[in-house]
Amino acid sequence: xxxxxxxxxxxxxxxxxxxxxxxxxxxxxxxxxxxxxxxxxxxxxxxxxxxxxxxxxxxxxxxxxxxxxxxxxxxxxxxxxxxxxxxxxxxxxxxxxxxxxxxxxxxxxxxxxxxxxxxxxxxxxxxxxxxxxxxxxxxxxxxxxxxxxxxxxxxxxxxxxxxxxxxxxxxxxxxxxxxxxxxxxxxxxxxxxxxxxxxxxxxxxxxxxxxxxxxxxxxxxxxxxxxxxxxxxxxxxxxxxxxxxxxxxxxxxxxxxxxxxxxxxxxxxxxxxxxxxxxxxxxxxxxxxxxxxxxxxxxxxxxxxxxxxxxxxxxxxxxxxxxxxxxxxxxxxxxxxxxxxxxxxxxxxxxxxxxxxxxxxxxxxxxxxxxxxxxxxxxxxxxxxxxxxxxxxxxxxxxxxxxxxxxxxxxxxxxxxxxxxxxxxxxxxxxxxxxxxxxxxxxxxxxxxxxxxxxxxxxxxxxxxxxxxxxxxxxxxxxxxxxxxxxxxxxxxxxxxxxxxxxxxxxxxxxx
RNA sequence: GGGCCUGUAGCUCAGUUGGUUAGAGCAGUGGACUCAUAAUCCAUUGGUCCUCGGUUCGAGUCCGAGCGGGCCUACCA
Numbered sequence: 001x002x003x004x005x006x007x008x009x010x011x012x013x014x015x016x017x018x019x020x021x022x023x024x025x026x027x028x029x030x031x032x033x034x035x036x037x038x039x040x041x042x043x044x045x046x047x048x049x050x051x052x053x054x055x056x057x058x059x060x061x062x063x064x065x066x067x068x069x070x071x072x073x074x075x076x077x078x079x080x081x082x083x084x085x086x087x088x089x090x091x092x093x094x095x096x097x098x099x100x101x102x103x104x105x106x107x108x109x110x111x112x113x114x115x116x117x118x119x120x121x122x123x124x125x126x127x128x129x130x131x132x133x134x135x136x137x138x139x140x141x142x143x144x145x146x147x148x149x150x151x152x153x154x155x156x157x158x159x160x161x162x163x164x165x166x167x168x169x170x171x172x173x174x175x176x177x178x179x180x181x182x183x184x185x186x187x188x189x190x191x192x193x194x195x196x197x198x199x200x201x202x203x204x205x206x207x208x209x210x211x212x213x214x215x216x217x218x219x220x221x222x223x224x225x226x227x228x229x230x231x232x233x234x235x236x237x238x239x240x241x242x243x244x245x246x247x248x249x250x251x252x253x254x255x256x257x258x259x260x261x262x263x264x265x266x267x268x269x270x271x272x273x274x275x276x277x278x279x280x281x282x283x284x285x286x287x288x289x290x291x292x293x294x295x296x297x298x299x300x301x302x303x304x305x306x307x308x309x310x311x312x313x314x315x316x317x318x319x320x321x322x323x324x325x326x327x328x329x330x331x332x333x334x335x336x337x338x339x340x341x342x343x344x345x346x347x348x349x350x351x352x353x354x355x356x357x358x359x360x361x362x363x364x365x366x367x368x369x370x371x372x373x374x375x376x377x378x379x380x381x382x383x384x385x386x387x388x389x390x391x392x393x394x395x396x397x398x399x400x401x402x403x404x405x406x407x408x409x410x411x412x413x414x415x416x417x418x419x420x421x422x423x424x425x426x427x428x429x430x431x432x433x434x435x436x437x438x439x440x441x442x443x444x445x446x447x448x449x450x451x452x453x454x455x456x457x458x459x460x461x462x463x464x465x466x467x468x469x470x471x472x473x474x475x476x477x478x479x480x481x482x483x484x485x486x487x488x489x490x491x492x493x494x495x496x497x498x499x500x501x502x503x504x505x506x507x508x509x510x511x512x
Numbered sequence: 513g514g515g516c517c518u519g520u521a522g523c524u525c526a527g528u529u530g531g532u533u534a535g536a537g538c539a540g541u542g543g544a545c546u547c548a549u550a551a552u553c554c555a556u557u558g559g560u561c562c563u564c565g566g567u568u569c570g571a572g573u574c575c576g577a578g579c580g581g582g583c584c585u586a587c588c589a
Contacts, residue, residue, distance in 0.1 A: 008589085009589065011589070012588080012589095015588080018589080020588085020589035025589090185516085187515085187516065187517095188515075188517090192585070195585095225587065226587085255589080256588090257583080257589090258583095258584090259587080260584095263587075286589075289589090296588095325525095327525085329517095330518085331582070331583085341523090341524085342524095345537075345538060345539095346537085346538095348551090349549075349551060350551095352548095353549055354552085356548050356551085357547050357548045357552080359548095360547055360548060361547045361548085365547085405526080408526085408536080411537085412537090415537095418551095421553085422552065422554085423553085425546095425547085427546070427547045428545095428546095430547090445547095502549055503549090506549060
């Protein structure tokens, strides 16, 4: 069995889940589920990043211990995962021993190899903001009020030698076209690497930052941001143990476009290279959601609470929208109107209503089980042909992360089932006394159910609950591998027709 | 300053290595039908493919310039 390791970025504990987090989880989950269905041994990791100044500050402000704040955040993000039906195999927290041990061992290793050195850092420090300021923070050549008193100080810190690996990294990106997906993102990285890169400051003195992992070779410091956070990807799969190479190197790190450069495309590969570990196979870089055309931002408060949509509609409805509407890598817009349109026309009208038609007509005209199909004429052949043109293509599109296009094709097929229903009009045939008409009627209803069975199979990576639900309602049971379940079959013949249900109810429309 | 992405019907987007009358879904309009969540099906309206110039027998597709939008360069998924 081929192993397949995939991760999301870890979310920062000092914040609440919003649509962006939800999307990344769902996207990664869809890939993970798809690979599982394709027979891979999948390990899917997500988690949160708990150290750092902001967590320390927020906790202090609320008068609680940092770890208490992290426990809260961990709860929230785990809740997000379960409410989105995320199938992660692991959830890592950077305060866990298994993680801290790996971080310290890597730091020690690099220190011993001479890849980390101590140097003086000189800069303008704001005591109020507890951070060094950059020139860009200046307004009209002055430090703004909010920083309070700013003084130039010298601080000793530890640095990681990034620059010596720059040429190697450029070469690697140039020769590995699938290292960064979508490919246009790689251009940005290469552009960045045309300039010499600076060594990376990886420490903070404990007086300034307490909430972190102490450097093993100098307990007066903690490590800062990336040497802590990025390492989660290997600490979760047993770096340093014999099991490590079961899943490493990772197949995909799924990340937002904001943390591609420099952390995931520069720091992380170089860190791994420096400790002699294989670097990630690929970075899957997604875009951002805007809300009603505006950038999602803390100041305008236009955050979308994913849980609201799950509550109002369903998990699968939200998952469907997120995956159907966004082309992986590009940005996309989220609005109530877009959501409602998708929900009503695709899910409720095309898919839900079709199921409803099948579940209503079959018992009425044919009895409690799906009858055998005995007729195969032009309409049947056309529908089968439509399926033949759909199935393989959708799987192919999924493999290329073109989920939105895959779903588009899947729903085009669902519409052709509706079209077939009109052509055959079982409700008319049922009134006929003619045996041929009765056979055609039975065939039509049975084929509609069968076609629907295959169609919802295609939706499984994106809408797992829906697939299972429809299978149940069609009386379909199978342990067969996914690709086999997508094949035409007689499995429904004789299967018991389920109770009539409304799969995707439309919320009460407001009266005007 | 440098760089990346993007600009195709009212809306969201497809348009493969340049090749005949530019496509889909939604929305709109007309019709059919009644099994169904006023649903589905059929037909149909709608486009100077941002602008200008170039290469070519031929460009939405390639090249150049410009304009608009988003973003990176500068730790928000």
